[in-house]
Amino acid sequence: MTVHIARSIRRVLALGVIMLGNANAFSQPMTYPTTKKVDQTDVYFGTSVADPYRWLEDDNAADTKAWVTEENKATFAYLDKIPYRAQVLSRIKQLVNYARYSAPSQKNGNIYFLKNDGLQNQSVLYIQRGFDGVPEVLLDPNTFSSDGTVRLTSFSLSRNGKYAAYGKTAIPGSDWLDLYVMDMATRKTLPDVIHWVKYSGVSWRGDGFYYSRFPQPEASKQLTTRDANQKVYYHKLGRPQSEDILVYENPEHPAYYASVDATEDERFAFLQVQDPSKRGNTLSVRDDSKGEKTFRPIIAEFSDDSFDPVDNIGDKILISTNRAAPNRKVMLYDPKHPDEKDWKTFLPEKSDRLEFISPAGGKLFVTYLKDVAAHTYVYDRAGKLENEIALPGPGTATGFEGRKDDREVFYVFTSMNYPPTIFRYDIASKKTAVFRIPEIPGFKEGAFESKQVFFSSKDGTRVPMFLVYKAGLKLDGTNPTILYGYGGFDITLNPTFSASRLAWLEQGGVFAMANLRGGGEYGEKWHEAGMRLNKQNVFDDCIAAAQYLIDQRYTSPQYLALQGGSNGGLLVGAVVNQRPDLFKVAIPEFGVMDMLRFQKFSSGNGWVADYGSSDDEAQFRYLLAYSPLHNIKPSVSYPATLVVTSDHDDRVVPAHSFKYIATLQSTGGGPAPHLIRIDTNSGHGSSNLTKGLEEAADIYSFIWTNMDVVPKY
DSSP states (O other), X not given: OEEEOOOOOOOOOXXXXXXXXXXXXTOSOOOOOXXXXXXOEEEETTEEEEOTTGGGGOTTSHHHHHHHHHHHHHHHHHHHTOTTHHHHHHHHHHHHOSOEEOOOEEETTEEEEEEEOSSOSSOEEEEEESTTSOOEEEEOGGGSXXXXXXXXXXXXXXXXXXXXXXXXXXXXXXXXXXXXXXXXTTTEEEEEEEEEEOSOOOEEETTEEEEEEOOOOOGGGTTTSOOOOOEEEEEETTSOGGGOEEEEOOTTOTTOEEEEEEOTTSOEEXXXXXXXXXXXXXXXXXXXXXXXXXXXXXXXXXXXXXXXXEEEETTEEEEEEOTTOTTOEEEEEBTTBOSGGGOEEEEOOOSSEEEEEEEETTEEEEEXXXXXXXXXXXXXXXSOEEXXXXXXXXXXXXXXXXXXXXXXXXXXXXXXXEEEEEEEEETTTTEEEEEEOOOOTTOOTTSEEEEEEEEEOTTSOEEEEEEEEETTOOOSSOOOEEEEOOOOTTOOOOOOOOSTHHHHHHTTOEEEEEOOTTSSTTOHHHHHTTSGGGTHHHHHHHHHHHHHHHHTTSOOGGGEEEEEETHHHHHHHHHHHHOGGGOSEEEEESOOOOTTTGGGSGGGGGGHHHHOOTTSHHHHHHHHHHOGGGGOOTTOOOOEEEEEEETTOOSSOTHHHHHHHHHHHHTOOOSSOEEEEEESSOBSBOSXXXXXXXXXXXXXXXXXXXXXXXXXX
């Protein structure tokens, strides 16, 4: 049993306004800190590219730290002048101040779940004996650090339930983790401590577990060192980490990522290895019940096809793959007949994308996406369809996890105007019942409308977009609107509810979420249409989404903001470079802005499969043509821009945002403000709730001010 502590893609949804203000008090020209330039030029295939802010890549240097201080001074001096900023934060706190629960998990008669009372910095892990028992605190991450920035990242029980391995962030906001072990009988943490874990879960086998780690980096480069030489180990309880057994390494290919996972019955162990230049992975298996010491290849060669083990059915193994099936299918692999031509189709590919598959209660719960809306089906262990689980409507369904002997599963359903509600599904009776409904202050059923629209991109491609707004909204072109996008890495933007978004909606704002190409909404073909040398399609889709909102009179350029995080930050930077006239405000968060050097830091080499690399001539020229950093032009008026990043972001290092804003400020960029907000003790997103709410309030206030509108409280 594993309790999943979700770390979703950062998406801050802005508040709205209904009143036009008078003269903007922020119309005076901005004065920015002076950022020195250095004489740095790189030559790529005969093309010289200047990089005058290269020195900002060293986030530990005294000069960089001083620059960060000065930029934050300028940004917060601006924000401090916004008269309603404190009210925005107060309203957000009111909206999110309600009890939030995760779906419960069961093991040996115990129930485990996460709960946040409302404004706790971190959600607390509880345990109770049966559903009638009294909840007790098992792990409270709010006690891990004085400022509540150290998170609980995972909690995984051993097969017999005697022990649990749990993860904590080693550096606030960072992807670096430490693993600890708890004795469940005494609920005491044992001496076992595992350091320098990154991008790894825990998979139990017997009295130990598999995990992946990197070598210890230099102290001054823990956040920027390029990921290399990840190894898989087996830790036996009671022994120091120095005695852990090496399971896999590949020193000849230090860029590879690797992990080992075991089946629920702990019979089979699977080794997955990924080459960052490919989208797929290799897959090998070892039968631990037979005492095998080496992994036998199931898929030995790297390709752009992925292979993910689902479960074993006796001696045979279920594998989900997109080989010759862009929407994915499930195959049955027999180790006695390992040739791929002998694999049997268990669940054939459908016209809809297979989003995820989860074994539980002797069944397989399979969720497909039809135009981004979830449809979940129950199959028996022979692959026969038994029934569809009726969901409340078009939206997102997650969960359905459990052990083979569970008699029920839990899932969460949500949509843009449907709060996340936990349901209980009885496997034998096939009946669903509401388990827990959130009580959200300020939310009234029927007060907000949500619909899905489709628009045509530049090349005629039909692209979906979700909208949510107050019932009875007038389409007069004056509604403040946030367009949110991502478009990459086979990631789907599912329609979900946000309590903080209610403040925007209740005052007449529109929120639009575009499902751009490059994501996973329609399978691998949709992904491929927005990656590498097709990346411009993503930007064209976003531009078409904005134009649709304007043409249909939801909004106009005066009232349109573009927002996105991580790969979505890249989207914002590239799109406003190409069409600055469409937007009044731009909010690029934690963005990948330097497309020529992203692969040189932390996890950046893992993005080559999606972006390509400047090490390849054709890809270099394509990347240079849209790279946000390299396409800022003098004498162009850009939208008001608030760049958001964190000092401990070791996924998309803050140098991307540093260099981008320095360039934008140095070019003038027109009369609108161009600022950067650099959070401390946070990473790829806020490290605790307080920081997240403060960041959201600043973003909302910035958007309102630059639309020359005032919130009505």
